[in-house]
Amino acid sequence: MVLDLEHFAVPRTGILAVVGHNGAGKSTLLRLLALLEAPTEGQVLWNGAVVPRRTPAALRRRVTLVEQRPILFRGTVRDNLVYGLEVRGIGRTAVNGIIGDVVDRLGLQTLLGRRRHELSDGEVQRVAVARALALRPDVLLLDEPASSADRAAAGALYRALVAERMARPLAVCIASHQLEDAYRWADDIRALAEGRLSPVTPENLFRVDLPAGDGVKNARVGNVDIVVLTDRTGPAVLAIPPTDIFVSRERLPSSARNVLTGRVRGMAIERFGAGVHVRADVGGVELVAAITAEAARDLALAPGGAVVFSFKATAVRVF
């Protein structure tokens, strides 16, 4: 089974990020939301109404999906941008206006006359996003929109999405494995692992094989043993909420069963500035801890510096 969801909703307006490893089911989820596929069980609802299996074209036109490795049609970039507009029967003058606007926002001026084999992967992705934006859909779904872009281009792309959302009510759902992009640009984040929604925030998710027995046990993640309290055995997903991790410069005596030393890899400021996400490499495993900006300053944390992450066995969620 690829996806096992009780309930998943994309809000009417805003940017929702769905985060997870490759193979977690993100692409399938997006295809269901795009009304391109029907679920084998359950339903898709649009504004509360059930969407029939044979989705009417008028409804499908209000949702647009940009795939992870998008494909452009034969013809020039401009032909591609115009495609969806032509399908909707929009007149020449209006088309030119819309194209001009979307070209400016995504910086495609030099690419307009090119054909698909003359474009890099990043350029193809940008054109595909522009092609979708030009249609002004009610719902825009993007599968790894920045995977082929360099940091600058990714930033431009996300800024264009935010600008679009500011200009009109637009629901955006982005599937990504890049947590940092999700932190910076999304209004809300959901995590998907093994086809299921993680009940906690999306960082620190690991697939493990739990040994037999009840109670306290060790779960192997990379080169590190995580002590966890659970009766479950076999394949499972562990989630360690970043807010439950204590950060210190050296080992502290405490009741925490998990004490991991490592080095700081990077720090990211949270969207509204009050918190800091500290990424560290502990024994080959990357963990993220969330602390206040003040605490980060007091500890004088810096990339490359030594750090200790501690957390209780009971803090580890298993699902």
Place this chain on the structure above:
Amino acid sequence: MDFLAEAFRRAWGLLVAGDSEVYGIALLTLKVAVVATVISCVVGLPLGYFLATRRFWGRRAALTVVNTALAFPTVVVGLLLYGLLSRRGPLGGLGWLYTWQAIVIGDVLLALPIAAALSAAAIQGVDPRIRRTAETLGAGSWRTAWTVAREARFALAAVITAAFGQVVAEIGAAMIVGGNIRGSTRTLTTAVALYTSQGDFGLALALGLVLLLLALVVNIALQMLQGRGSG
């Protein structure tokens, strides 16, 4: 050697002089071939698209039937059609036997499997993302089909060319249901067979050269189309 040299001289003379017999037969052949190609492609290409893209019960069987029909010997198609069209047959009342229309029907039956099977293969060769992309950009089924076909346009042009090549060069159906009647159902292929058996080798050669030229043009066109299609 004299025999061949003499025949070539006569053939060359006929071609250069624009002999009405030779060119009349060539034109009839072209007329029949074009009509049969158009009909078989108008039916066969959409059929191929349907077979390639729609999931329906019996799809595999349908594809197998179409692919098997590719192997039908032309003379057997002619034979079966004769059975239908002869005066004692079920469609005898139409009076189509020994007319150029009968040859067209036979040729359509021969070219239809080509059009359907090869266009199905061509459509299946198109990246599946094209269809999904067209759909997500709001295209309905007809528009999506057109977009997919555009992506395969060189392969589809090759299919049409292949169908044409088949009907222009076949003799089995044309001979049996056409009857090889001078001026009305004598095609290049049936004429070559007749004149060779009658001993007029020069005339047969002239007709054969025209046929060869047609076949070469078709082949070159096919090569070019298939080359561009993969480029």
